Amino acid sequence: MTDTPIGRTAERTEMNRRKADRRREVSRTVKTVRERLSSTTGTRPAFDYEVLLGYARNRMAAWLALAIMVAVVGYASIYFVPVETLAVWGAIAFGVHALNGLTYRRFASIPAADVNLERWQRQFTIGEVLFGIAFGTLFVIPSELREQAAVLQFGTILLSVAVIAMVGSNLPRAVIGGTLPITLFGAVSFAVEGSFLSYTIAGFVVFAEGFFIVLAFRMRQNALAMLEFRAEKDALIAELEQANAVSDESRRRAEEANLAKSRFLATMSHELRTPLNAILGFSEIMQGEVFGPIGNAHYREYVSDIHNSGKHLLNLINEILDLSRIEAGRYQLNEEAVTLAHVAEDCHHLMKLKAKTKNLTIHQQFEPDLPKIWADERAIRQIILNLLSNAVKFTPANGEIWIKMGWTVGGGQYVSVRDNGPGIPEEEIPIVLSAFGQGSLAIKTAEQGTGLGLPIVKALMTMHGGKFELKSKLREGTEAMITFPAARVMEVMPAIPDRAHAPPAGVVTPRVRRAAG
CATH class of the missing domain: 3.30.565.10 (Histidine kinase-like ATPase, C-terminal domain)
Structure with a gap:
Protein backbone atom coordinates (compact mmCIF):
# COMPACT_ATOMS: atom_id res chain seq x y z
CA MET A 1 0.00 0.00 0.00
CA THR A 2 2.82 2.40 0.71
CA ASP A 3 4.09 2.39 -2.86
CA THR A 4 0.66 3.35 -4.26
CA PRO A 5 0.98 7.13 -3.68
CA ILE A 6 4.38 7.28 -5.34
CA GLY A 7 3.23 5.22 -8.32
CA ARG A 8 0.09 7.27 -8.67
CA THR A 9 2.07 10.50 -8.40
CA ALA A 10 4.38 9.45 -11.24
CA GLU A 11 1.43 8.36 -13.37
CA ARG A 12 -0.43 11.57 -12.59
CA THR A 13 2.63 13.67 -13.52
CA GLU A 14 2.99 11.86 -16.84
CA MET A 15 -0.75 12.18 -17.51
CA ASN A 16 -0.69 15.91 -16.76
CA ARG A 17 2.27 16.37 -19.08
CA ARG A 18 0.46 14.57 -21.90
CA LYS A 19 -2.69 16.59 -21.30
CA ALA A 20 -0.71 19.83 -21.38
CA ASP A 21 0.96 18.83 -24.66
CA ARG A 22 -2.43 17.86 -26.12
CA ARG A 23 -3.97 21.17 -25.02
CA ARG A 24 -1.14 23.13 -26.59
CA GLU A 25 -1.46 21.17 -29.83
CA VAL A 26 -5.24 21.62 -29.96
CA SER A 27 -4.93 25.32 -29.16
CA ARG A 28 -2.32 25.77 -31.87
CA THR A 29 -4.46 23.87 -34.40
CA VAL A 30 -7.62 25.82 -33.57
CA LYS A 31 -5.75 29.10 -33.81
CA THR A 32 -4.27 28.14 -37.18
CA VAL A 33 -7.66 27.07 -38.61
CA ARG A 34 -9.35 30.21 -37.29
CA GLU A 35 -6.71 32.41 -38.88
CA ARG A 36 -6.94 30.57 -42.17
CA LEU A 37 -10.74 30.88 -42.21
CA SER A 38 -10.47 34.62 -41.56
CA SER A 39 -7.94 35.00 -44.40
CA THR A 40 -8.92 35.57 -48.01
CA THR A 41 -6.08 33.41 -49.33
CA GLY A 42 -6.49 30.42 -47.03
CA THR A 43 -3.32 31.14 -45.06
CA ARG A 44 -2.69 33.03 -41.84
CA PRO A 45 -3.18 36.83 -42.05
CA ALA A 46 0.36 37.31 -40.75
CA PHE A 47 1.61 35.00 -43.49
CA ASP A 48 -0.39 36.95 -46.11
CA TYR A 49 1.52 40.10 -45.25
CA GLU A 50 4.88 38.32 -45.11
CA VAL A 51 4.24 36.67 -48.49
CA LEU A 52 3.16 39.95 -50.08
CA LEU A 53 6.15 41.77 -48.59
CA GLY A 54 8.45 39.07 -49.95
CA TYR A 55 6.85 39.51 -53.39
CA ALA A 56 7.42 43.28 -53.30
CA ARG A 57 11.02 42.90 -52.18
CA ASN A 58 11.76 40.31 -54.87
CA ARG A 59 10.28 42.58 -57.52
CA MET A 60 12.33 45.54 -56.28
CA ALA A 61 15.48 43.41 -56.31
CA ALA A 62 14.77 42.27 -59.88
CA TRP A 63 13.54 45.66 -61.16
CA LEU A 64 16.84 46.64 -62.75
CA ALA A 65 17.30 43.17 -64.29
CA LEU A 66 13.86 43.38 -65.95
CA ALA A 67 14.60 46.90 -67.18
CA ILE A 68 17.82 45.66 -68.77
CA MET A 69 15.92 42.75 -70.34
CA VAL A 70 13.41 45.19 -71.91
CA ALA A 71 16.25 47.32 -73.24
CA VAL A 72 18.14 44.33 -74.67
CA VAL A 73 15.02 42.90 -76.33
CA GLY A 74 14.18 46.29 -77.78
CA TYR A 75 17.69 46.77 -79.13
CA ALA A 76 17.71 43.28 -80.68
CA SER A 77 14.34 43.93 -82.31
CA ILE A 78 15.62 46.95 -84.28
CA TYR A 79 16.40 44.64 -87.21
CA PHE A 80 12.82 43.34 -87.38
CA VAL A 81 10.57 46.20 -86.12
CA PRO A 82 10.45 49.84 -87.30
CA VAL A 83 12.30 52.18 -85.00
CA GLU A 84 9.33 54.51 -84.46
CA THR A 85 7.07 51.62 -83.46
CA LEU A 86 9.81 50.18 -81.26
CA ALA A 87 10.29 53.53 -79.51
CA VAL A 88 6.60 53.75 -78.66
CA TRP A 89 6.66 50.16 -77.39
CA GLY A 90 9.76 50.80 -75.29
CA ALA A 91 8.32 53.98 -73.76
CA ILE A 92 5.10 52.20 -72.76
CA ALA A 93 6.93 49.15 -71.38
CA PHE A 94 9.45 51.26 -69.41
CA GLY A 95 6.66 53.51 -68.11
CA VAL A 96 4.58 50.61 -66.80
CA HIS A 97 7.69 48.98 -65.32
CA ALA A 98 8.66 52.22 -63.57
CA LEU A 99 5.14 52.65 -62.10
CA ASN A 100 5.26 49.09 -60.80
CA GLY A 101 8.63 49.75 -59.15
CA LEU A 102 7.23 52.81 -57.38
CA THR A 103 4.25 50.74 -56.21
CA TYR A 104 6.51 48.06 -54.74
CA ARG A 105 8.66 50.64 -52.95
CA ARG A 106 5.61 52.42 -51.53
CA PHE A 107 4.16 49.16 -50.20
CA ALA A 108 7.43 48.21 -48.50
CA SER A 109 7.51 51.54 -46.66
CA ILE A 110 4.00 51.23 -45.15
CA PRO A 111 3.69 49.69 -41.63
CA ALA A 112 2.10 46.27 -41.52
CA ALA A 113 -0.83 47.47 -39.40
CA ASP A 114 -1.87 50.00 -42.10
CA VAL A 115 -1.79 47.59 -45.04
CA ASN A 116 -4.98 46.54 -46.81
CA LEU A 117 -3.83 43.25 -48.23
CA GLU A 118 -6.67 42.74 -50.70
CA ARG A 119 -6.23 46.21 -52.23
CA TRP A 120 -2.49 45.85 -52.60
CA GLN A 121 -2.79 42.37 -54.08
CA ARG A 122 -5.21 43.79 -56.62
CA GLN A 123 -2.83 46.65 -57.46
CA PHE A 124 0.09 44.28 -57.91
CA THR A 125 -1.97 42.00 -60.16
CA ILE A 126 -3.16 44.92 -62.30
CA GLY A 127 0.40 46.20 -62.59
CA GLU A 128 1.63 42.76 -63.73
CA VAL A 129 -1.20 42.48 -66.27
CA LEU A 130 -0.36 45.91 -67.70
CA PHE A 131 3.33 45.05 -67.95
CA GLY A 132 2.51 41.73 -69.59
CA ILE A 133 0.28 43.43 -72.16
CA ALA A 134 2.83 46.17 -72.83
CA PHE A 135 5.68 43.68 -73.19
CA GLY A 136 3.65 41.14 -75.17
CA THR A 137 2.56 43.62 -77.84
CA LEU A 138 6.08 43.36 -79.24
CA PHE A 139 5.26 39.90 -80.56
CA VAL A 140 2.18 40.98 -82.56
CA ILE A 141 3.79 43.97 -84.26
CA PRO A 142 3.82 43.31 -88.03
CA SER A 143 7.26 42.65 -89.49
CA GLU A 144 8.58 41.81 -92.95
CA LEU A 145 11.27 39.56 -91.46
CA ARG A 146 8.91 37.39 -89.46
CA GLU A 147 10.73 34.12 -90.00
CA GLN A 148 14.09 35.57 -88.95
CA ALA A 149 12.52 37.09 -85.78
CA ALA A 150 10.87 33.81 -84.70
CA VAL A 151 13.91 32.50 -82.82
CA LEU A 152 14.39 35.81 -80.98
CA GLN A 153 10.72 36.04 -80.08
CA PHE A 154 10.58 32.44 -78.89
CA GLY A 155 13.61 32.91 -76.63
CA THR A 156 12.28 36.23 -75.36
CA ILE A 157 8.91 34.71 -74.46
CA LEU A 158 10.50 31.84 -72.50
CA LEU A 159 12.92 34.17 -70.72
CA SER A 160 10.31 36.74 -69.74
CA VAL A 161 7.83 34.13 -68.52
CA ALA A 162 10.54 32.35 -66.48
CA VAL A 163 11.81 35.58 -64.89
CA ILE A 164 8.32 36.82 -63.96
CA ALA A 165 7.35 33.39 -62.56
CA MET A 166 10.50 33.10 -60.45
CA VAL A 167 10.45 36.66 -59.15
CA GLY A 168 6.72 36.87 -58.45
CA SER A 169 6.12 33.31 -57.16
CA ASN A 170 4.85 34.64 -53.79
CA LEU A 171 1.75 36.02 -55.60
CA PRO A 172 0.64 33.37 -58.15
CA ARG A 173 -2.30 35.36 -59.52
CA ALA A 174 0.05 38.23 -60.34
CA VAL A 175 2.30 35.70 -62.11
CA ILE A 176 -0.66 34.49 -64.16
CA GLY A 177 -1.72 38.05 -64.93
CA GLY A 178 1.80 39.04 -66.02
CA THR A 179 2.74 35.96 -68.08
CA LEU A 180 -0.59 35.09 -69.68
CA PRO A 181 -0.69 38.13 -72.06
CA ILE A 182 2.90 37.47 -73.15
CA THR A 183 2.11 33.79 -73.77
CA LEU A 184 -1.13 34.51 -75.63
CA PHE A 185 0.41 37.19 -77.85
CA GLY A 186 3.37 34.95 -78.59
CA ALA A 187 1.29 31.83 -79.27
CA VAL A 188 -1.10 33.74 -81.53
CA SER A 189 1.77 35.34 -83.45
CA PHE A 190 3.24 31.89 -84.10
CA ALA A 191 -0.08 30.18 -84.83
CA VAL A 192 -1.08 32.65 -87.57
CA GLU A 193 1.90 31.48 -89.63
CA GLY A 194 -0.05 28.30 -90.41
CA SER A 195 2.95 25.95 -90.63
CA PHE A 196 3.62 22.82 -88.62
CA LEU A 197 6.71 24.38 -87.03
CA SER A 198 4.80 27.49 -85.97
CA TYR A 199 2.04 25.37 -84.44
CA THR A 200 4.66 23.36 -82.58
CA ILE A 201 6.34 26.48 -81.22
CA ALA A 202 2.97 27.93 -80.19
CA GLY A 203 2.10 24.72 -78.35
CA PHE A 204 5.50 24.68 -76.64
CA VAL A 205 4.96 28.28 -75.50
CA VAL A 206 1.60 27.33 -73.97
CA PHE A 207 3.19 24.30 -72.27
CA ALA A 208 5.99 26.48 -70.86
CA GLU A 209 3.36 28.87 -69.47
CA GLY A 210 1.66 26.04 -67.60
CA PHE A 211 4.98 24.65 -66.37
CA PHE A 212 6.17 27.95 -64.94
CA ILE A 213 2.80 28.66 -63.29
CA VAL A 214 2.91 25.26 -61.54
CA LEU A 215 6.49 25.99 -60.53
CA ALA A 216 5.43 29.36 -59.11
CA PHE A 217 2.72 27.68 -57.02
CA ARG A 218 5.24 25.16 -55.70
CA MET A 219 7.68 27.91 -54.79
CA ARG A 220 4.89 29.74 -52.95
CA GLN A 221 4.11 26.58 -50.97
CA ASN A 222 7.78 26.29 -50.02
CA ALA A 223 7.77 29.92 -48.89
CA LEU A 224 4.66 29.28 -46.77
CA ALA A 225 6.28 26.19 -45.28
CA MET A 226 9.35 28.22 -44.32
CA LEU A 227 7.12 30.84 -42.72
CA GLU A 228 5.27 28.08 -40.86
CA PHE A 229 8.54 26.65 -39.54
CA ARG A 230 9.70 30.09 -38.48
CA ALA A 231 6.38 30.75 -36.71
CA GLU A 232 6.65 27.41 -34.89
CA LYS A 233 10.21 28.25 -33.89
CA ASP A 234 9.12 31.64 -32.55
CA ALA A 235 6.23 29.99 -30.69
CA LEU A 236 8.59 27.45 -29.14
CA ILE A 237 10.98 30.22 -28.11
CA ALA A 238 8.08 32.11 -26.54
CA GLU A 239 6.93 28.98 -24.70
CA LEU A 240 10.46 28.35 -23.46
CA GLU A 241 10.77 31.92 -22.23
CA GLN A 242 7.42 31.64 -20.48
CA ALA A 243 8.36 28.30 -18.96
CA ASN A 244 11.67 29.80 -17.83
CA ALA A 245 9.85 32.71 -16.20
CA VAL A 246 7.45 30.30 -14.47
CA SER A 247 10.41 28.17 -13.36
CA ASP A 248 12.21 31.20 -11.93
CA GLU A 249 9.07 32.24 -10.06
CA SER A 250 8.55 28.70 -8.76
CA ARG A 251 12.18 28.52 -7.64
CA ARG A 252 11.84 31.85 -5.85
CA ARG A 253 8.70 30.66 -4.08
CA ALA A 254 10.37 27.38 -3.18
CA GLU A 255 13.34 29.24 -1.72
CA GLU A 256 11.01 31.43 0.30
CA ALA A 257 9.08 28.37 1.48
CA ASN A 258 12.32 26.61 2.40
CA LEU A 259 13.48 29.67 4.34
CA ALA A 260 10.13 29.83 6.14
CA LYS A 261 10.41 26.11 6.91
CA SER A 262 13.91 26.57 8.32
CA ARG A 263 12.77 29.45 10.50
CA PHE A 264 9.77 27.46 11.69
CA LEU A 265 11.91 24.42 12.54
CA ALA A 266 14.46 26.55 14.36
CA THR A 267 11.73 28.22 16.43
CA MET A 268 9.78 25.06 17.11
CA SER A 269 12.87 23.06 18.02
CA HIS A 270 13.68 25.61 20.72
CA GLU A 271 10.08 25.70 21.94
CA LEU A 272 9.83 21.90 22.02
CA ARG A 273 13.22 21.11 23.49
CA THR A 274 12.62 23.15 26.67
CA PRO A 275 9.51 21.23 27.84
CA LEU A 276 10.97 17.95 26.53
CA ASN A 277 14.07 18.36 28.69
CA ALA A 278 11.85 18.93 31.70
CA ILE A 279 9.71 15.89 30.82
CA LEU A 280 12.76 13.67 30.35
CA GLY A 281 14.49 14.95 33.49
CA PHE A 282 11.51 14.66 35.83
CA SER A 283 10.47 11.29 34.37
CA GLU A 284 14.00 9.94 34.97
CA ILE A 285 13.85 11.16 38.60
CA MET A 286 10.44 9.55 39.05
CA GLN A 287 11.60 6.39 37.30
CA GLY A 288 14.58 6.15 39.64
CA GLU A 289 12.36 6.96 42.66
CA VAL A 290 14.96 9.45 43.90
CA PHE A 291 12.61 11.14 46.41
CA GLY A 292 10.90 7.96 47.53
CA PRO A 293 8.96 5.01 46.21
CA ILE A 294 5.98 5.60 43.97
CA GLY A 295 4.04 2.76 45.49
CA ASN A 296 1.93 1.90 42.47
CA ALA A 297 3.08 -0.38 39.63
CA HIS A 298 0.79 1.31 37.13
CA TYR A 299 2.36 4.69 37.88
CA ARG A 300 5.83 3.22 37.29
CA GLU A 301 4.67 1.89 33.93
CA TYR A 302 3.19 5.26 33.00
CA VAL A 303 6.43 7.06 33.95
CA SER A 304 8.40 4.64 31.78
CA ASP A 305 6.03 5.26 28.84
CA ILE A 306 6.33 9.04 29.34
CA HIS A 307 10.12 8.83 29.33
CA ASN A 308 10.26 6.60 26.24
CA SER A 309 7.79 8.81 24.38
CA GLY A 310 9.80 11.89 25.23
CA LYS A 311 12.99 10.26 23.97
CA HIS A 312 11.25 9.23 20.76
CA LEU A 313 9.93 12.76 20.22
CA LEU A 314 13.36 14.27 20.90
CA ASN A 315 14.98 11.88 18.42
CA LEU A 316 12.34 12.80 15.86
CA ILE A 317 13.05 16.52 16.30
CA ASN A 318 16.79 15.93 16.02
CA GLU A 319 16.41 13.87 12.82
CA ILE A 320 14.09 16.42 11.21
CA LEU A 321 16.53 19.20 12.02
CA ASP A 322 19.48 17.20 10.70
CA LEU A 323 17.68 16.42 7.43
CA SER A 324 16.56 20.05 7.06
CA ARG A 325 20.09 21.34 7.57
CA ILE A 326 21.44 18.85 5.04
CA GLU A 327 18.82 19.76 2.44
CA ALA A 328 19.43 23.47 3.02
CA GLY A 329 23.19 23.00 2.64
CA ARG A 330 23.85 24.24 6.18
CA TYR A 331 25.16 20.99 7.63
CA GLN A 332 28.87 21.47 8.29
CA LEU A 333 31.21 18.50 8.42
CA ASN A 334 33.77 18.66 11.22
CA GLU A 335 36.34 16.49 9.49
CA VAL A 489 41.67 7.17 3.09
CA MET A 490 44.71 8.57 4.88
CA GLU A 491 47.90 6.89 3.70
CA VAL A 492 50.62 6.21 6.23
CA MET A 493 53.60 8.41 5.44
CA PRO A 494 57.12 6.86 5.57
CA ALA A 495 59.35 7.75 8.48
CA ILE A 496 61.57 10.81 8.05
CA PRO A 497 65.27 9.87 8.46
CA ASP A 498 67.23 11.44 11.30
CA ARG A 499 69.47 14.04 9.66
CA ALA A 500 71.78 14.10 12.71
CA HIS A 501 73.02 10.57 11.87
CA ALA A 502 72.93 10.94 8.10
CA PRO A 503 76.31 10.72 6.27
CA PRO A 504 77.93 14.01 5.22
CA ALA A 505 77.33 15.36 1.77
CA GLY A 506 79.54 13.77 -0.86
CA VAL A 507 80.17 10.61 1.20
CA VAL A 508 78.91 7.45 -0.51
CA THR A 509 77.70 4.60 1.68
CA PRO A 510 79.32 1.19 1.21
CA ARG A 511 76.13 -0.31 -0.24
CA VAL A 512 75.89 2.42 -2.88
CA ARG A 513 79.62 2.12 -3.54
CA ARG A 514 79.29 -1.61 -4.22
CA ALA A 515 76.43 -0.91 -6.55
CA ALA A 516 78.53 1.64 -8.39
CA GLY A 517 81.51 -0.69 -8.60
Missing part, protein backbone atom coordinates in the same frame (compact mmCIF):
# COMPACT_ATOMS: atom_id res chain seq x y z
CA GLU A 336 39.18 14.79 11.29
CA ALA A 337 41.13 11.53 11.24
CA VAL A 338 38.67 8.76 12.14
CA THR A 339 39.20 5.03 12.65
CA LEU A 340 36.14 3.26 11.31
CA ALA A 341 36.72 0.15 13.42
CA HIS A 342 36.62 2.14 16.68
CA VAL A 343 33.38 3.90 15.70
CA ALA A 344 31.76 0.63 14.63
CA GLU A 345 32.76 -1.08 17.91
CA ASP A 346 31.29 1.79 19.94
CA CYS A 347 28.04 1.54 18.01
CA HIS A 348 28.05 -2.22 18.53
CA HIS A 349 28.35 -1.78 22.30
CA LEU A 350 25.53 0.76 22.32
CA MET A 351 23.18 -1.61 20.48
CA LYS A 352 24.27 -4.76 22.31
CA LEU A 353 21.76 -4.40 25.15
CA LYS A 354 18.82 -3.89 22.78
CA ALA A 355 19.96 -6.84 20.66
CA LYS A 356 20.25 -9.01 23.77
CA THR A 357 16.62 -8.40 24.68
CA LYS A 358 15.64 -10.01 21.33
CA ASN A 359 18.33 -12.70 21.63
CA LEU A 360 20.10 -11.41 18.52
CA THR A 361 23.73 -12.26 17.75
CA ILE A 362 25.92 -9.53 16.23
CA HIS A 363 29.09 -10.70 14.44
CA GLN A 364 32.06 -8.49 13.63
CA GLN A 365 34.30 -9.07 10.61
CA PHE A 366 36.90 -6.31 10.35
CA GLU A 367 39.97 -6.39 8.12
CA PRO A 368 43.04 -5.68 10.24
CA ASP A 369 45.25 -2.60 10.06
CA LEU A 370 42.82 -0.37 8.18
CA PRO A 371 44.17 3.18 7.98
CA LYS A 372 42.17 6.12 9.22
CA ILE A 373 39.83 8.11 6.99
CA TRP A 374 39.25 11.85 6.83
CA ALA A 375 35.60 12.32 7.84
CA ASP A 376 33.15 13.66 10.43
CA GLU A 377 33.15 11.20 13.35
CA ARG A 378 29.74 12.33 14.63
CA ALA A 379 28.18 11.83 11.19
CA ILE A 380 29.76 8.37 10.78
CA ARG A 381 28.58 7.37 14.25
CA GLN A 382 25.06 8.48 13.35
CA ILE A 383 25.22 6.54 10.05
CA ILE A 384 26.34 3.26 11.62
CA LEU A 385 23.90 3.62 14.53
CA ASN A 386 21.01 4.13 12.11
CA LEU A 387 21.97 1.05 10.11
CA LEU A 388 22.46 -1.10 13.23
CA SER A 389 19.23 0.09 14.86
CA ASN A 390 17.27 -0.76 11.70
CA ALA A 391 18.83 -4.22 11.58
CA VAL A 392 18.06 -4.84 15.29
CA LYS A 393 14.54 -3.43 14.94
CA PHE A 394 13.43 -5.56 11.98
CA THR A 395 15.38 -8.79 12.60
CA PRO A 396 13.15 -11.32 14.36
CA ALA A 397 14.14 -12.94 17.66
CA ASN A 398 17.09 -15.37 17.61
CA GLY A 399 18.34 -13.78 14.38
CA GLU A 400 21.86 -12.79 13.38
CA ILE A 401 23.49 -9.54 12.28
CA TRP A 402 26.91 -9.13 10.63
CA ILE A 403 29.03 -5.97 10.65
CA LYS A 404 31.74 -6.11 8.02
CA MET A 405 34.48 -3.64 7.26
CA GLY A 406 37.30 -3.67 4.76
CA TRP A 407 38.86 -2.40 1.54
CA THR A 408 37.01 -1.71 -1.69
CA VAL A 409 38.36 -2.54 -5.13
CA GLY A 410 39.10 1.14 -5.80
CA GLY A 411 41.16 1.60 -2.65
CA GLY A 412 38.39 2.98 -0.43
CA GLN A 413 36.81 1.52 2.69
CA TYR A 414 33.34 0.12 3.30
CA VAL A 415 31.10 -0.77 6.22
CA SER A 416 28.35 -3.34 5.70
CA VAL A 417 25.47 -4.21 8.05
CA ARG A 418 23.63 -7.40 7.03
CA ASP A 419 20.83 -9.29 8.75
CA ASN A 420 18.80 -12.44 8.12
CA GLY A 421 15.46 -10.75 8.67
CA PRO A 422 12.35 -10.86 6.48
CA GLY A 423 13.83 -8.49 3.88
CA ILE A 424 12.28 -5.65 1.89
CA PRO A 425 10.34 -6.06 -1.38
CA GLU A 426 12.28 -4.65 -4.31
CA GLU A 427 9.54 -2.18 -5.22
CA GLU A 428 9.60 -0.74 -1.66
CA ILE A 429 13.33 0.13 -1.61
CA PRO A 430 12.78 3.60 -3.21
CA ILE A 431 10.07 4.22 -0.62
CA VAL A 432 12.20 3.44 2.42
CA LEU A 433 14.98 5.64 1.00
CA SER A 434 12.63 8.63 0.75
CA ALA A 435 11.91 11.01 3.60
CA PHE A 436 9.26 9.68 6.03
CA GLY A 437 8.96 6.54 3.90
CA GLN A 438 8.24 3.26 5.63
CA GLY A 439 7.90 -0.21 4.20
CA SER A 440 4.98 -2.54 4.64
CA LEU A 441 6.84 -4.52 7.32
CA ALA A 442 7.28 -1.43 9.51
CA ILE A 443 3.58 -0.61 9.16
CA LYS A 444 2.42 -4.16 9.92
CA THR A 445 4.66 -4.56 12.97
CA ALA A 446 3.92 -0.99 14.17
CA GLU A 447 7.61 -0.39 14.82
CA GLN A 448 8.41 3.08 16.08
CA GLY A 449 10.23 5.10 13.49
CA THR A 450 10.13 8.35 11.57
CA GLY A 451 11.31 7.12 8.19
CA LEU A 452 14.22 9.58 8.28
CA GLY A 453 17.12 7.29 9.24
CA LEU A 454 18.03 5.99 5.78
CA PRO A 455 17.53 9.36 4.00
CA ILE A 456 19.90 10.93 6.54
CA VAL A 457 22.43 8.13 5.95
CA LYS A 458 22.23 8.66 2.20
CA ALA A 459 22.58 12.44 2.51
CA LEU A 460 25.55 12.23 4.89
CA MET A 461 27.35 9.76 2.64
CA THR A 462 26.77 12.06 -0.33
CA MET A 463 28.35 14.90 1.63
CA HIS A 464 31.38 12.67 2.22
CA GLY A 465 31.57 11.85 -1.48
CA GLY A 466 30.70 8.22 -0.77
CA LYS A 467 27.87 5.87 -1.68
CA PHE A 468 25.05 4.18 0.17
CA GLU A 469 23.57 0.95 -1.20
CA LEU A 470 20.61 -1.01 0.09
CA LYS A 471 20.14 -4.58 -1.10
CA SER A 472 17.40 -6.87 0.10
CA LYS A 473 15.57 -10.08 -0.77
CA LEU A 474 12.38 -11.34 0.73
CA ARG A 475 12.86 -14.00 3.40
CA GLU A 476 16.65 -13.80 2.98
CA GLY A 477 17.60 -10.56 4.68
CA THR A 478 18.84 -7.03 4.03
CA GLU A 479 22.31 -5.58 3.52
CA ALA A 480 23.10 -1.88 3.88
CA MET A 481 26.56 -0.80 2.75
CA ILE A 482 28.34 2.55 2.96
CA THR A 483 31.45 3.14 0.86
CA PHE A 484 34.05 5.87 1.35
CA PRO A 485 36.15 6.88 -1.66
CA ALA A 486 39.87 6.30 -1.81
CA ALA A 487 40.44 10.06 -1.60
CA ARG A 488 39.34 9.99 2.06
